[in-house]
Amino acid sequence: MARGLHTMFGIMMGRPDRPQRGACAPSPCNRARFRPKKDPLPMWKRTLATLVLSTGLATGLAASVEAQTLRFGLMEDPDALDPTLARTFSGRMVFAALCDKLVDIDAKLNIIPQLATEWSWSPDQKTLTMKIRDGVLFQDGEKLDAEAVKFNLERHLKMQGSQRRGEIAAIDSVEVVDPLTVKINLKTPFAPLLAQFTDRAGMMVSPKAAQALGDKFASAPVCAGPFKFVERVAQDRIVVEKFDNYWNKDNIFLKRIEFKVIPDTTVRLTNLRSGQLDLLERLAPTDLPQVQSDSKLKIGMAYELGYQTLLLNLSKDGPLAKNAKVREALELSIDRDAINQVVFNGEFLPGNQWVNPKNPNYVSAFPIPKRDVAKAKALLKEAGVTTPLVVNFTVFSDNLSQQSAQVIQAMAKEAGFDLKIQATDFGTALNLADQGNYDLMLYNWSGRPDPDGNTYNFLATKAPLNYPRYSNEKADAAFQAERQNNDPEVRKAAWKDLATQVLADRPLIYLYHRKLLWAYSTKLTGFGDYPDGLVRFTGLKLN
Numbered sequence: 001m002a003r004g005l006h007t008m009f010g011i012m013m014g015r016p017d018r019p020q021r022g023a024c025a026p027s028p029c030n031r032a033r034f035r036p037k038k039d040p041l042p043m044w045k046r047t048l049a050t051l052v053l054s055t056g057l058a059t060g061l062a063a064s065v066e067a068q069t070l071r072f073g074l075m076e077d078p079d080a081l082d083p084t085l086a087r088t089f090s091g092r093m094v095f096a097a098l099c100d101k102l103v104d105i106d107a108k109l110n111i112i113p114q115l116a117t118e119w120s121w122s123p124d125q126k127t128l129t130m131k132i133r134d135g136v137l138f139q140d141g142e143k144l145d146a147e148a149v150k151f152n153l154e155r156h157l158k159m160q161g162s163q164r165r166g167e168i169a170a171i172d173s174v175e176v177v178d179p180l181t182v183k184i185n186l187k188t189p190f191a192p193l194l195a196q197f198t199d200r201a202g203m204m205v206s207p208k209a210a211q212a213l214g215d216k217f218a219s220a221p222v223c224a225g226p227f228k229f230v231e232r233v234a235q236d237r238i239v240v241e242k243f244d245n246y247w248n249k250d251n252i253f254l255k256r257i258e259f260k261v262i263p264d265t266t267v268r269l270t271n272l273r274s275g276q277l278d279l280l281e282r283l284a285p286t287d288l289p290q291v292q293s294d295s296k297l298k299i300g301m302a303y304e305l306g307y308q309t310l311l312l313n314l315s316k317d318g319p320l321a322k323n324a325k326v327r328e329a330l331e332l333s334i335d336r337d338a339i340n341q342v343v344f345n346g347e348f349l350p351g352n353q354w355v356n357p358k359n360p361n362y363v364s365a366f367p368i369p370k371r372d373v374a375k376a377k378a379l380l381k382e383a384g385v386t387t388p389l390v391v392n393f394t395v396f397s398d399n400l401s402q403q404s405a406q407v408i409q410a411m412a413k414e415a416g417f418d419l420k421i422q423a424t425d426f427g428t429a430l431n432l433a434d435q436g437n438y439d440l441m442l443y444n445w446s447g448r449p450d451p452d453g454n455t456y457n458f459l460a461t462k463a464p465l466n467y468p469r470y471s472n473e474k475a476d477a478a479f480q481a482e483r484q485n486n487d488p489e490v491r492k493a494a495w496k497d498l499a500t501q502v503l504a505d506r507p508l509i510y511l512y513h514r515k516l517l518w519a520y521s522t523k524l525t526g527f528g529d530y531p532d533g534l535v536r537f538t539g540l541k542l543n
Helices: 002-012 043-067 089-098 144-157 206-218 266-273 285-292 324-332 336-344 373-383 398-417 426-435 454-459 473-483 489-504
Strands: 069-074 103-105 111-113 114-121 127-132 169-179 182-187 227-233 237-242 256-261 280-282 295-305 308-310 387-397 417-424 439-445 510-513 516-523
Touching: 069 510, 089 227, 089 237, 089 256, 089 426, 089 439, 103 373, 103 398, 111 114, 111 256, 144 169, 144 182, 144 206, 169 473, 266 280, 266 285, 266 398, 266 516, 285 295, 285 336, 285 516, 324 387, 324 398, 324 510, 336 510, 373 398, 387 398, 387 426, 398 439, 426 439, 454 473, 454 489, 473 489
Parallel strands: 069 256, 069 280, 387 417, 387 439
Antiparallel strands: 103 111, 114 127, 127 182, 169 182, 227 237, 237 256, 280 516, 295 516, 308 439, 308 510
C-alpha cells in the first residue's frame, strides 16, 4: 500500500517513477521546456495529493483505534447508569468500566484497596475511618476527596428511589476529618459494610455532575473509573472511552469499549466466532463444548455468588400467595437436577438457599428437597385447592430463562399447577416486580461477597428489593443479629435462624447457582475470573 501511495503521489506531483515514452531529455535545444515555473502543480493536484496522504494516515490511525476497541456482548440492556439507582447485573458490567469503588475484591473474595487505600474500625465497631487515594480525578476533572465521599454516601441514603439505602442503612453520619480522610459513623455495628462498598454502594460519582444533572445523571454518568461515558443507544449499545487522567491509567491498555446488547445467546456466540465481538458474558452452558473446541476462543468460568430463584408475590390474592402449603407443593414439583441437566448441560449447581452448598455459610441442616409429586398433590388437596391451579409466570425474554421456565412449567403441571408463561424484557420485569404486578417470577441475582447482600434487601420487612412483600419478625431479628456482630459463630447462628423461617415460608424458592461462563477471543489477554462475575478492565489488552 505504501508503494502504491508513493507512486500515485509521484504521478500527481508530475514526477513519474520512470521517463514517459516520447519525452525529450533536458538539452540545450529544449532546456527552455524544463525551466521551472513559480507554481508547476495545478491546485487540484495539490488538493488530491493532500487528501490521499491524509486518508492514508487516517486509515492507519483508525485501524490503531479499532485494534484497541473491545467489543463486549451483553445479555441484556442495563437499567439506569446511576450507581444509586441501578439494580441489573449487566449494568454492573458497564459500571466496572465507568466507576471505581472505595474497595474491591480479589479472586479469593479478599477485600482490597481501590479508591480507599486503608481503613480501620473503632473498638466498638461503630466507626469506620477510611483514607482516600490522593490525586484521583473524576472524569469531569473534579477532585475525589473526603467531601466527595461524604456527598456520595449521603446521596445513596437520601436520594429518591435509591437502591443502595437498604445496603448501608446502618450509617448514621459521615464526617470529613481532613481532605483525604472520612469517618463513617454507624447507628449500630454493621458487619457487611465493607463488603457493600465493593459494589455500587462504594461507587463514587462526581458531585458537580450529579448536582448539575439531577435526575438526568444516568443519561451522562461521570465517575472516577478508567473509562468515560460517550453514548448510549437503548437496546443496542453503550460506548465508553479511556479516561486519560485516570489514577491507574498506566495499566489501562484499551482505548474504547463498545458494550453491545445481544439477548440471544446463539446470536451472541455467532458474533464472537465471526469476529464481531471480542468478549461475551453468560455463555450458554450448552455452547461450552463448541467454544472449547475452537482454537480461536478461550473460556473463563467461576460459580456465581448469587442464585436463580422463583419470586412469589405474597401480596396477591389466591392460594399460592396466601398458603405456605401451596408454595411447598410448587417446590416439591420441581427437580433441580433435571433442570440443570436439560437446560444447562449439567454445568450449574443446584441449591435451595441464598448461597450455594459449597459456601461456608450454607446451612447444612436444610438440604435440597427432592422432587415428590405425590406429596405435592397431597399438599394441594390439604389446602383445598381445586386443580389445575392457574398461575401467571413472568420470565425474562432471553432464551435460557424461557427454556428453564418451560421445564418448570412441565414439572409443575404433573403436580396440579397450570403455569402461564409470560416472557418480557428484563427492565419491564423489574418494573412489574417493583409494582407488585406479578404472581410468580423466575429471577436471578448476581450475588454479593457477604450473604447479607443476598438476603436482607429481598427478605427484610420493607427492604428496597423485597419483591415478595415478605415480613416476618423472626427473620428481621435474624438480620439484626447477623448485621450487628462480626463474630463468625454468631453470624452462623443467625443464618440458621433466618433459614428456619424463610425456607418454611417460601417467599422465594431458590433453584440453582450459575457457573459464570465468559467466552473471548485469543486476541484478548489479561482476562481474570472473578466470583462476582464482573470483568476487571485493568491489564486487559487486545493483540
